[in-house]
Amino acid sequence: MGKYSLTGCLIAFSLVSGGCGSSVDDLAGKGNELIEEGKEIANSEGVQDVIEQGADVVNKVQEVDATATNVVSSVSPKVQVIKNMSIEYGETSFTYNDLFKETLEHPEWKLEEANGGKFVTVTGGMKEPVISHLMNSEDAGPLNDSLVSFSDELFTVTFVFPFGDNKILPTSEISGYWNFAGTTEEFDALFALDILSGIYSSSQSESEQ
Incomplete structure (x- = not known):
């Protein structure tokens, strides 16, 4: 079998595996087999290409698996319940989904389990208006101190x-x-949610003017 034919089959298989009932572990295993094939023909021309292609198949499969897991988690009923919960702030009413879309960079929702319990998490970076508010606000307290200390670091x-x-x-x-x-x-x-809610409420008021 040519060095590209097996790789081509694996890539094609990865595109349709969702409808064929094959597991991600099976496909990753085939990628590892391709790596071993390359090692066995170590004296053959282009062997490094075969090994690298096998490793790439394994990496791509693992990335697809992680993405699929996150997608399933993000549409969980529990996640949807939290996202659509209503928040009242002053005369403004909005959902947690509205709040985090406005204040977090690329908010990622997940349903997780630990110690026999389930919980929903939402993770994201802070958008620039939020950082500016916290840096300049006297009532930001410990949040402001933390952001100043790590202002040059990547954080979520x-x-x-x-x-x-x-x-x-x-x-x-x-x-x-x-x-x-x-x-x-x-x-x-709760302190942080109050700050974010205030920022969200202000932004909505400004957009309506």
Whole structure:
């Protein structure tokens, strides 16, 4: 078999595997087999191409698997319940989905499990208006101090909405944490949500003028 024919078959197979019942592990295994094939013919011309193509197949399959898992998680009924919960701030009413789309960069929703419990998380970077507000606001408290300290680092923020007995736990149970270039730090989620809600409400008022 030519060095490209097996790779071509694997790539084609990866495109239709969702409808054929084959597992991601099976396809990843075939990619590993291709790597081994390259090693066995180590004296053949172009062997490095074969090995690299096999490794690329494995990497692509793993990326597709991770993406598919995130997509399934993001459309979970529990995720949809949280996204569509209504928030009242002053005279403004909006959903958590509205809030995080406006204030977070590329918000990613997930349903997760730990210690026998389930919880919904939303993670994203802070949009520029939020960072500017926190940097310049005297009432930002510890959030402002943290952002100043890590202003030059890549960071994300995560809000955690827990469930108990398939019911949403009280708002007081919502938690959150920052991730600064791999370093994690908890923060007062309700305080942060209040700040974000104020920013969202102000932006909506300005857009209506």
